[in-house]
Amino acid sequence: MAKYQAYLIDLDGTMYRGNAPIPEAADFIRSLQSESIPFRFVTNNSSRTRYKTMEKLKENGIQAEESHILTPSIIAADYIKSQQEDARVFKIGEHGVEEALHSRGLKITEESPDYVLVGIDRHVTYHKLKEACLHIQKGAQFIATNPDLRVPTEEGFVPGNGAYVELIRHVTKTEPIVVGKPDSLMIELALDELNLPHRDVIMVGDNYDTDIMAGIEAGIDTLHVETGVTSRDDLKKVSIQPTYSVKSLADWKQF
């Protein structure tokens, strides 16, 4: 069995489950830290800022540096900045999207935007969605933080950002650029930053369709954990298997 020089790690379902800690996950991170193995957190959550994510990890017994957390809001803002230094952005999204745009010096506007950036927004209105659709039809670039159609909660599945992205796609007949997993963009950026060969890095996550697929897309090994969305039974239905699958991170000993 291979050993890895670095780990890319999903958050919800892997490091914690909603508001419940996963103790094996905190132990796993401590093992990485004691062996000085570098890691990056790679999340599809666009609503939380990196600072808030760091605090949430801390509540779950996990110490992390803000700069080691990759969110699709930050990556989207970086992408926009790289395309157009002084871009004007119409945004649907919460604090994570807002802070990401501000941190990159991008102007948030309601009028004549160059880009429409869509992240989850639990206060979104018909008016806001309509405006996004009209801006895209007038030529603004359509960017989505992540494609998750639905999000599991204690009460059942609730609408995810992907469901709104689909809505805008249907109205505008325009395909978005999607930043989050299973797109491999965040993984590629993390690999660049770590400056290690693909074979030495592994992606860890609970969700086959996003985490594992993003790893497969990027051409790196993958480790599935059963603490979240995808069960071992679900894995029987997919053709490309993850490199490894464990019940919990307590079963992973290859440090």
Place this chain on the structure above:
Amino acid sequence: MAKYQAYLIDLDGTMYRGNAPIPEAADFIRSLQSESIPFRFVTNNSSRTRYKTMEKLKENGIQAEESHILTPSIIAADYIKSQQEDARVFKIGEHGVEEALHSRGLKITEESPDYVLVGIDRHVTYHKLKEACLHIQKGAQFIATNPDLRVPTEEGFVPGNGAYVELIRHVTKTEPIVVGKPDSLMIELALDELNLPHRDVIMVGDNYDTDIMAGIEAGIDTLHVETGVTSRDDLKKVSIQPTYSVKSLADWKQF
């Protein structure tokens, strides 16, 4: 060329175009009336009540009886009533949906509904959509007034009810019962009411995907008018043609 005993007629794009009258349409209705040929209006608009629709027709020079206007809100309420006399309904929708449910004595509720009825709602919130999704996952029947993904306006396309229906379908993985065109339910009900053989009734509308398809589905002849969504060029791309296609209703002389 056949003569018809009765006409089923679409509204927006056929009898008026947004806020602009179509004079040929008013002349057409006067011709039907002077020949005592019965007709019914069949619309996918769920937000407007039948009374308000009657008033809008009047503003456009068209006299109509309220009982001759079929809306998907009324048909949805009738359907629910026929399935469960004392049904409790969670609704997304505007005045048309609300009035339809009240007129059929159905209880509108936020808690433990038997049905979730989704019509266009230009004040819909994330919370409301989330609640609809959770009720459907708990077993409430999912009914949609109409499947229109997008609505043309002077500014561009804006979200239609179908875009929200798709959103809920993605989150709940549940297929809705859809009342409006191109489903033939409203046509069938109008035919029942008119009590005429299918061959004697024709469906008139501007939108191939909804009006003409609903007529084809119901097995009646169809008359396409170029005053709305579908152009003559668009018709070249479809395999099943409408029975007739005219530039405007001024070109229809078979009374």
